[in-house]
Amino acid sequence: LILTPLPSFAASSISYVSGAKVDKGALSVEGRIGYSWDEKGDSNNQRLQLREHIDYGFSDWYALRLITSQDKREGDNLEHNAVTFENRIQLIERAKHGWDGGLRLIYAHRDGDKTPHDIDARLILQIPFGQAKDWEFRHNINLGHEIGEASEHGFNLELRHQLTKKITAPNYLKKLKIGIELFNDFGNLRELSGFDNQDHQLGPVIKGSFSHGIYFETGYRGALSDDAANHAIKFSLGRKF
Numbered sequence: 001l002i003l004t005p006l007p008s009f010a011a012s013s014i015s016y017v018s019g020a021k022v023d024k025g026a027l028s029v030e031g032r033i034g035y036s037w038d039e040k041g042d043s044n045n046q047r048l049q050l051r052e053h054i055d056y057g058f059s060d061w062y063a064l065r066l067i068t069s070q071d072k073r074e075g076d077n078l079e080h081n082a083v084t085f086e087n088r089i090q091l092i093e094r095a096k097h098g099w100d101g102g103l104r105l106i107y108a109h110r111d112g113d114k115t116p117h118d119i120d121a122r123l124i125l126q127i128p129f130g131q132a133k134d135w136e137f138r139h140n141i142n143l144g145h146e147i148g149e150a151s152e153h154g155f156n157l158e159l160r161h162q163l164t165k166k167i168t169a170p171n172y173l174k175k176l177k178i179g180i181e182l183f184n185d186f187g188n189l190r191e192l193s194g195f196d197n198q199d200h201q202l203g204p205v206i207k208g209s210f211s212h213g214i215y216f217e218t219g220y221r222g223a224l225s226d227d228a229a230n231h232a233i234k235f236s237l238g239r240k241f
Helices: none
Strands: 027-037 047-057 062-072 079-092 100-110 117-129 135-147 155-166 175-188 199-209 214-223 231-240
Touching (some): 175 214
Antiparallel strands (some): 027 231, 117 135, 155 175, 175 199, 199 214
8 A cells, every 4th residue: 555645734724633434436626725823933823734635435445645735834935845645444334333434544755855754644433423423523543653864763643533513504505514623743752741842722613515516624723732833724625526
């Protein structure tokens, strides 16, 4: 399996809580935009990030996603950041077990001198519950490792959690969910340095779909720890074919 380039996705404004579902023959394209600002004036202040996806399901259990990303930091120009190939593998199906489970294997090759590169493994749980199955809990466990020039030894750990509920959608939408998500980026496990020196964020999320396979997601996250960006907003728009 190909490992994908992962351009600094951990706790960034364009980070999402992944789902596990894979469909054979399904093709989708998606664009994401995120913006963060921080009163401390660090590297996340007035930072704009962009991502573009194309995803195809080769079987009922394996899909490949190609990702390109761009990054603009305060005072700098918008620059290409990385190209990513993400292997999405579904291990457990809701139809048989009542919930979905999967794995993503990712390798991030950064552009030019933006080293080091990254490899990442992500374990995904996607659990519906409630009498009408209108609630859903998603949980991601991300374990990453830097490779190449200027890389650090040790593994980086991040946890992502999302709880959503289906609500009655207005006439122009087919589906609508609202919820809350929590991101916990602990950094390098060899150098754990306390809660406030890590990246912890919490905020609301809204996602839904229109007709013709068009879907969207938007949200806001605020800092729970000193090292996190004080504010981050995100929006994505995609289409399934």
